[in-house]
Amino acid sequence: MTLPEIHQANVDLRDNDPLDIVRWALARSGSRAVVSTNFRPYEAVILHLATQVQPEIPVLWVDHGYNRAATYRHAEELIHRFKLNVKLYVPRMTAAHYDAIHGGAPEPTQENEERIKSFSTVMKLEPFQRGMREVAPSVWLTALRKVQNPNRAGMEIVSDDRAFNTLKVSPLLNWNDQQVAEYCKRYDLPVEWDYFDPAKADEKRECGLHVSWGTQAVASKG
Numbered sequence: 001m002t003l004p005e006i007h008q009a010n011v012d013l014r015d016n017d018p019l020d021i022v023r024w025a026l027a028r029s030g031s032r033a034v035v036s037t038n039f040r041p042y043e044a045v046i047l048h049l050a051t052q053v054q055p056e057i058p059v060l061w062v063d064h065g066y067n068r069a070a071t072y073r074h075a076e077e078l079i080h081r082f083k084l085n086v087k088l089y090v091p092r093m094t095a096a097h098y099d100a101i102h103g104g105a106p107e108p109t110q111e112n113e114e115r116i117k118s119f120s121t122v123m124k125l126e127p128f129q130r131g132m133r134e135v136a137p138s139v140w141l142t143a144l145r146k147v148q149n150p151n152r153a154g155m156e157i158v159s160d161d162r163a164f165n166t167l168k169v170s171p172l173l174n175w176n177d178q179q180v181a182e183y184c185k186r187y188d189l190p191v192e193w194d195y196f197d198p199a200k201a202d203e204k205r206e207c208g209l210h211v212s213w214g215t216q217a218v219a220s221k222g
Helices: 003-013 018-027 043-053 069-082 095-102 110-135 177-186 212-221
Strands: 033-037 058-062 085-089 139-141 158-161 166-169
Touching: 003 018, 003 158, 018 043, 018 139, 018 166, 033 043, 033 110, 043 069, 043 177, 058 110, 085 110, 095 110
Parallel strands: 033 058, 033 139, 058 085, 139 166
Antiparallel strands: 158 166
């Protein structure tokens, strides 16, 4: 899509229901769509929406090896419930190896910003970028929402993600926590509250997937 077409799409889709946005996106994917997930709270919503329209859609999951037990159990529940077509990618270095060399995942403090970015680059960004290259989607569905952090507050539903050469579509972008919670209740979807991502460390920062430093960091490691 051209930039004017993307702008018009955002105007047209601004007040649409997320399911309609998913239908719009998948109709333009040429059967080359992907939905990404990390199985954090409310991720069941985007997976439920995507598989309603395209049950076999590839689901890109990067498991950095540091998820808590509850998150792994949650992932297995959703995988079996929705019969997810999971494309699992893991880092080239195991969690045990990273722990031995680097002393484990960094603590979420301001002083550890560079260590957090380094961890994210090796354990999350590299396998995610490898997965996106191999799956090569024309459309990428995400669960991004504006209320999650300041960076996402300025995003649009549809964007041209040049880092991954794909059209990024975020059907839930304008939904708040109450709306996703009500959706989970309506469809009896589980929510995993024990989730923690050491590649982000807190909810107000980015792991690198949706900001420019992430692409640059992996390229510099190459």
